[in-house]
Amino acid sequence: METQTITQEIGEIAEKSVKSQKTEVSGSEALLDALIAEGVDTIFGYPGGAIMPIYDALFDYNDRLNHILVRHEQGGIHAGQGYARTSGKVGVVFATSGPGATNLVTGLADAQIDSTPLVCITGQVFAHLLGTDAFQETDVINITTPVTKWNYQVTDATEIPEVIAKAFYIAKSGRPGPVLIDITKNAQIQKFSYEGYIKCDHIRSYRPKPIVRPQYIKEAAELINSAKKPFIIWGQGVILGSAEQEFKAFVEKSGIPAAWTILGAGAIPTDHPLNVGMLGMHGNYGPNVLTNECDVLIAIGMRFDDRVTGRLDKYAKQAKVIHLDIDPAEIDKNVKSTVPVWGDCKETLPLLTALVDKKDHTAWHDKFDDFAQKEYDAVIHTELNPTSDELTMGEVIKQLNELTKGDAVIVTDVGQHQMVACRYAILNKTRSNITSGGLGTMGFALPAAIGAKFGAQERDVIAIIGDGGFQMTCQELGTIMQTGIDVKIIILNNRFLGMVRQWQELFNARRYSFVDIESPDFVALAAAYRIPGKCVSDRADLPGALKEMMENKGSFLLEVMVTKENNVFPMVPQGCSVAEIRLK
Amino acid sequence: MENQERQEYNITVYTENQIGLLNRIAIIFTRRKINIDSLNTSPSEIESIHRFNIVITESEDVVRKLCRQIEKQVEVLKVYYHTNEDVIWQELALYKVSTDVIAEKVSVERLLRENGARVVVLRKDYTVFETTGHREETDNLISILQPYGLIEFVRSARVAIIKDSEGFNSKIREFERLEPGEEVIENEYLNQGAKVFTM
Numbered sequence: 001m002e003t004q005t006i007t008q009e010i011g012e013i014a015e016k017s018v019k020s021q022k023t024e025v026s027g028s029e030a031l032l033d034a035l036i037a038e039g040v041d042t043i044f045g046y047p048g049g050a051i052m053p054i055y056d057a058l059f060d061y062n063d064r065l066n067h068i069l070v071r072h073e074q075g076g077i078h079a080g081q082g083y084a085r086t087s088g089k090v091g092v093v094f095a096t097s098g099p100g101a102t103n104l105v106t107g108l109a110d111a112q113i114d115s116t117p118l119v120c121i122t123g124q125v126f127a128h129l130l131g132t133d134a135f136q137e138t139d140v141i142n143i144t145t146p147v148t149k150w151n152y153q154v155t156d157a158t159e160i161p162e163v164i165a166k167a168f169y170i171a172k173s174g175r176p177g178p179v180l181i182d183i184t185k186n187a188q189i190q191k192f193s194y195e196g197y198i199k200c201d202h203i204r205s206y207r208p209k210p211i212v213r214p215q216y217i218k219e220a221a222e223l224i225n226s227a228k229k230p231f232i233i234w235g236q237g238v239i240l241g242s243a244e245q246e247f248k249a250f251v252e253k254s255g256i257p258a259a260w261t262i263l264g265a266g267a268i269p270t271d272h273p274l275n276v277g278m279l280g281m282h283g284n285y286g287p288n289v290l291t292n293e294c295d296v297l298i299a300i301g302m303r304f305d306d307r308v309t310g311r312l313d314k315y316a317k318q319a320k321v322i323h324l325d326i327d328p329a330e331i332d333k334n335v336k337s338t339v340p341v342w343g344d345c346k347e348t349l350p351l352l353t354a355l356v357d358k359k360d361h362t363a364w365h366d367k368f369d370d371f372a373q374k375e376y377d378a379v380i381h382t383e384l385n386p387t388s389d390e391l392t393m394g395e396v397i398k399q400l401n402e403l404t405k406g407d408a409v410i411v412t413d414v415g416q417h418q419m420v421a422c423r424y425a426i427l428n429k430t431r432s433n434i435t436s437g438g439l440g441t442m443g444f445a446l447p448a449a450i451g452a453k454f455g456a457q458e459r460d461v462i463a464i465i466g467d468g469g470f471q472m473t474c475q476e477l478g479t480i481m482q483t484g485i486d487v488k489i490i491i492l493n494n495r496f497l498g499m500v501r502q503w504q505e506l507f508n509a510r511r512y513s514f515v516d517i518e519s520p521d522f523v524a525l526a527a528a529y530r531i532p533g534k535c536v537s538d539r540a541d542l543p544g545a546l547k548e549m550m551e552n553k554g555s556f557l558l559e560v561m562v563t564k565e566n567n568v569f570p571m572v573p574q575g576c577s578v579a580e581i582r583l584k
Numbered sequence: 585m586e587n588q589e590r591q592e593y594n595i596t597v598y599t600e601n602q603i604g605l606l607n608r609i610a611i612i613f614t615r616r617k618i619n620i621d622s623l624n625t626s627p628s629e630i631e632s633i634h635r636f637n638i639v640i641t642e643s644e645d646v647v648r649k650l651c652r653q654i655e656k657q658v659e660v661l662k663v664y665y666h667t668n669e670d671v672i673w674q675e676l677a678l679y680k681v682s683t684d685v686i687a688e689k690v691s692v693e694r695l696l697r698e699n700g701a702r703v704v705v706l707r708k709d710y711t712v713f714e715t716t717g718h719r720e721e722t723d724n725l726i727s728i729l730q731p732y733g734l735i736e737f738v739r740s741a742r743v744a745i746i747k748d749s750e751g752f753n754s755k756i757r758e759f760e761r762l763e764p765g766e767e768v769i770e771n772e773y774l775n776q777g778a779k780v781f782t783m
Contacts, residue, residue, distance in 0.1 A: 141604055146611050150658045151604070170658055205600050205661045329652035 025194040027157030027187045028057035031121065034164035036064055037197040040092050042083060042454050043067045044076040048096025049136055051123025053188035055094075068454065068483055071475040073100050075447035077107025078473070081116045082451030085434045086409055086459070088242065090171050091451065093120045098136030101143070101182070106441055108147040108178045113438030114263060115240060117176035119167045127155040127184040140182045149177030157190035165200035174208025175327040176240055209326050210342040217348065220322045220339045221355030223296050227320075229364050230256045231294035233279055233287075233308075236263035236437075237301015237325060243346040244268065244430045247300065250353040255360040257368050259287035261302050263437040266427035270406060276368045280308040281572045282419040285379075286371030288570070288578040291316050293367075300324045301345050304334035305438065314577035324348055378583040379569050384424065390563040391539060393417055393492050397424040399543055400462065400490070403550050408460040409434060409452050413445035413469035416498035419568045421464045431456070443472030449487045450479055460488065460550070467493040467519045477529040480555050488549050489531075489557040491522055494564050502567045526557035533557035592621070593647045594666045594673065594744045596752070597636035598628060600659040609636065609660070612653045618642060622675075624741035629753060633661065639742050666746055673744035677722035678704065679713045679729050680736040686711055689732055699725045710735060 025033070031054060035043070043065055047055040058067055070076040073095040080091030095104055101122040111118050125134040141153050150170045152163055160183070167179040224230055232254075238247045244267050251258050251268065257276040260267065268275055277284030279291070288310075291297065297319040302308070309315040312334060323330070323337040324345050331340040341348050383394035397420060400408075406426030411434040412418040418435055427433055434452050436444040449463035470491050480487055501515040523533035532552060536545045542560065549556040572581045599605055606625065613620050622639035640647070647665050655663040683706070686692060696702060701715035715725055722739055746752070 142607060145604065145608055146615065153603075203658065206658045327656065329649070329656045331652075333649060333652075 023193055024191045026053065026057065027154075027160050027183065027190050027192070028054040030157060030160040030192075030194055031164060031183070031188075032057055032061045032065065033194075034161055034197050035092060036061075037199070038164070038168045039089065041066055043092045043094055044070055044079040044083070044451060045094030046070055046073050046076055046096070046100060047094075048098075048100045048123065050097035050125055050185050051094060051100070051121075051183075051188070053185060054121070054123065054183070066454075067094075068450070068479065070447065070450075071478045072473070073103035074106055074443070075450075075473055075476040075479065077104045077111070077118070077120065078441075078444050078447035079451030079454070079476075079479070080118050080120070081107060081111055081114075081444075082411060082434055082448030082453075083455035084111075084116050084118060084451075085448075085455070086431050086452045086461075087455030088431065089455070090117045090119055090168055093118060094122075095120065096123045096136065097125055097140070097182075098138045100136075101140040102138060104180070105143065105147060106439075108144055108180065110436050110439040110441045110444065111178035112147045112149065114436065115176050115236065116178065117171040118178040119164075119171050120178065120180045122180060122182045123188070124153065124182045124184045126186045128186070130155075130184070140180070144180050147178070148180050151180040151182070153182040153184070154187050155184045157187045157192045160187065161194070161197050162200075165198060166203065169200035169203070170206065174206075175237075209344045209347075210328055212341075212343040212347055212351065214351070216339055216341050217351045217355065220298075220324075220341050221352055223320055223322060223339060224254060224256075224298065224352075225355075225357045227294075227296035229290075229294045230254070230296040230298060230361070231287075231290060231319075232256045232258035232298045232300065233261070233291070233302060234258060234264045234267060234300040235261040235302025237345055238264060238267040239301075239430055241301065241326065241344055241346045243301075243344075243349055246346055246349040246353070248272075250349045250356070253353050253358050254356045255358070256298065257290075257361070257365055259284070261305070261308055261437070262422045262433070262435060264302060265422060265433040266430050269428045270426045271428075277372070278423060280305075281310070281574075282423065282568050282570065283308075283572075284372065284423075285375035285570050285581060285583065286368040288572060288581045289371060290367060292318065292577065292579040294319050296320050296322065298322045298324070299335070299337075300349070301326070303327075303330045306334075309334065310572045310576055310578040310580075314579070324352075375570065375583065380424075383420075386563075388563065389539075391537065391542065391560060392566055393420040393494075393562050394424055395539075396490065396492060396542065396546075396560050396562070397421055397464075399546050401426045402543075403546055404460060404462070408432070408462050409456055411435065411445050411449040411452050411461060411463045413463075413465040414440045414442045414499075415466045415469060416494070416502065416566075416568050417464055417466045417492040419499075420492075423568075442466075442469040445469060446473050446487075446489065447476045447479070449489070450476060450483075450485055453485050453487050461486070462488045462490060464490045464492065466498060467491055467495065467522075468497045468517050470522070471517075471519065474525065477526060477531060480531060481529040484554065486553075487555050488552075489526075489555065490549075491557065491559045492562050493519060493522070493559055494562050494566065495519070496564055498566075499568070501565070505565070505567070506571075507573070522557060522559045531555045531557055533559065535559040535561065537561035588643045588645060590641055590643050592639055592641050592668050593644070594668065594671050594742070595636075595638040595640065595647065595651060595654070596664045596666070596744070596746075597638065597654055598661040598663075598752070599634050599636065599657075600661070601627070601632055601634050602659045605657070605659050608657050609638075609654055612650060613638075613640065616646075616650070618646070618650070622742040624743055637741065637743050662752075664746070664752070666744070670748070671744040671746050673718070673742050674716045675719060675722055675742050676714065676716045676740040677725065678736075678738050679715075679725060679734060680710050681713070681729055682733050682735065683708060683711045685732045686729075695728065699728065701725060 084091035320338040406428040526533040628635040705712040
């Protein structure tokens with residue numbers, strides 16, 4: 001009965017369209033035109049019943065829109081994230097209704113917390129079936145509300161041009177984020193008189209960036225100029241705002257040591273003399289300890305995540321805090337600021353640079369150097385130059401640096417390998433460190449690397465993944481096979497869910513509860529997808545294998561067997577202050 | 585210094601009239617396991633703009649953060665918060681009682697006068713009274729009518745208007761006039777003078 005109604009409806013709509021004039025387009029065509037108008041060239045997606053009209057229209061747009069067929073919608077959205085992160089453009093993802101849409105949820109949450117601009121299009125059942133528990137119907141709008149910057153359900157094709165324009169504007173403006181547009185099947189089919197596409201540049205209730213207040217800039221500059229031990233901590237905001245140059249100018253003029261959150265990595269090169277390293281739980285020794293010693297803390301485009309601050313009531317209590325952020329909700333959310341510099345850091349940083357004195361803070365820098373030396377002696381030297389038989393994760397990254405010279409895009413998953421890679425990878429360029437920061441999504445790296453490569457085809461993209469995380473989304477090897485995209489994959493296999501094991505070792509009396517994970521033959525798995533691979537466990541074979549991987553035309557999977565029970569240090573144990581960071 | 589004491593706050597939210605926005609606002613509270621004591625939403629004096637009045641019991645620090653999260657939503661125009669001292673607020677209550685009983689046993693005129701109530705409906709079988717006021721006032725009439733067989737009672741959410749003479753009307757009007765690209769909204773950190781939180 002229901003099927004009959006639908007068939008009838010499609011028939012009527014189709015009949016109408018035959019009679020209609022040429023200026024009429026279907027909702028699906030209007031959507032694809034809108035994407036082209038927004039400069040979209042790549043879509044990651046997976047078809048299904050409720051999005052079939054869009055895929056039917058896509059058949060005729062094949063020359064202008066490159067659709068990448070993924071193997072799972074989660075893979076699709078992570079690819080969209082990787083694409084957005086390397087290209088700086090909005091990632092576009094297609095999925096069908098019901099399970100297709102719910103499979104996007106992890107990626108949406110990841111993009112929301114990491115401020116990644118995405119526009120996701122989901123198909124939905126016919127409008128007249130909404131709320132009837134129709135086949136593959138799920139309440140996508142309500143499911144995704146907490147994990148989207150904005151979402152909207154389209155039930156009438158005439159809404160499509162305006163809604164898509166709004167979607168792109170919202171996704172990329174201000175603090176970026178994911179937007180989901182749910183389009184009912186009838187709206188995809190419906191023909192309407194199309195009057196062209198107008199980009200959105202304004203929504204009356206939405207202020208993407210707060211107005212810059214000169215008095216705060218002035219107050220901030222005064223604080224900085226009077227500071228004896230100022231310290232800059234920066235986050236992804238610098239990259240999202242394309243303010244790398246402005247940031248570099250500010251750092252270089254003020255001469256202030258600067259440390260990064262993991263999503264901020266690469267905004268200025270790793271070897272920049274004022275770059276003192278990484279913040280947070282597994283960050284560098286000096287940046288963590290000296291956070292509690294600085295007199296003025298200048299936070300730029302970062303949100304004081306608990307992995308960065310450690311115990312909040314013992315975090316930088318001695319310091320006056322200057323917080324630059326585009327999102328007013330971040331000011332005073334976790335750390336009370338002395339001077340809030342609201343605004344886009346691309347605008348605020350040059351204003352601040354103009355007012356700060358040129359200094360070099362030599363004695364203060366020496367302090368960072370002392371801590372760096374201590375950390376090198378206690379941790380880094382043995383991690384990068386182990387004398388044991390077994391390989392360490394750190395030496396793999398070190399060897400890789402020698403081949404990439406710091407020019408590659410490094411995509412990491414979540415866990416020990418992620419921390420090691422972020423700590424030791426050399427990044428010369430911005431948009432080079434693609435990882436799941438806020439949500440900590442295992443399974444992120446492989447699909448994100450595929451997207452990252454599509455977003456930066458001229459660059460080498462290397463996915464570094466643990467043996468656990470790889471098995472969460474390894475179906476995307478199929479996407480690599482089918483598209484022929486060139487992604488280098490390094491699996492750092494310690495035969496454990498390493499980070500959880502590390503915590504169990506340190507805090508749960510070595511009670512290794514369900515962290516002992518068995519893996520398939522990864523090289524054989526890659527071979528099944530016609531991707532060449534190699535497995536190494538001897539130090540002598542490592543450089544050659546990495547070279548072979550980098551020189552291989554096309555994708556390559558390199559599995560490296562590393563020490564089973566190695567720990568990532570330094571470490572700020574949960575509930576401890578950043579000054580209580582442990583070297584062992 | 586900010587008030588860290590938990591007390592009732594009246595949150596006023598001006599929004600677009602959009603499906604799903606109520607949920608988007610509600611989950612900002614539920615995500616943090618904060619109970620909404622009272623919620624009223626209705627069209628404002630300006631067409632297409634809706635006004636929410638939300639009452640919660642929290643410290644000022646929490647309330648300010650919540651307001652910023654609400655204001656961050658794309659379809660929210662403006663958010664303000666006030667303590668009970670800063671607002672004039674009322675709740676409306678309706679009481680249904682048996683006409684026979686009430687006519688026989690009570691001096692209706694006196695009851696109405698003493699409680700600032702009025703008769704909304706007078707039928708053979710029942711009478712509906714209405715009163716507006718603070719919670720204690722509407723509660724008081726319940727206890728008075730209870731002995732006479734209160735059949736049904738209902739109370740509205742709270743509506744509140746700020747004492748600050750400038751009010752919101754002129755501010756919200758600015759949104760109506762707003763041309764694309766024109767920036768008219770202040771982003772003061774905390775306007776202590778006017779005791780109004782704005783961004």
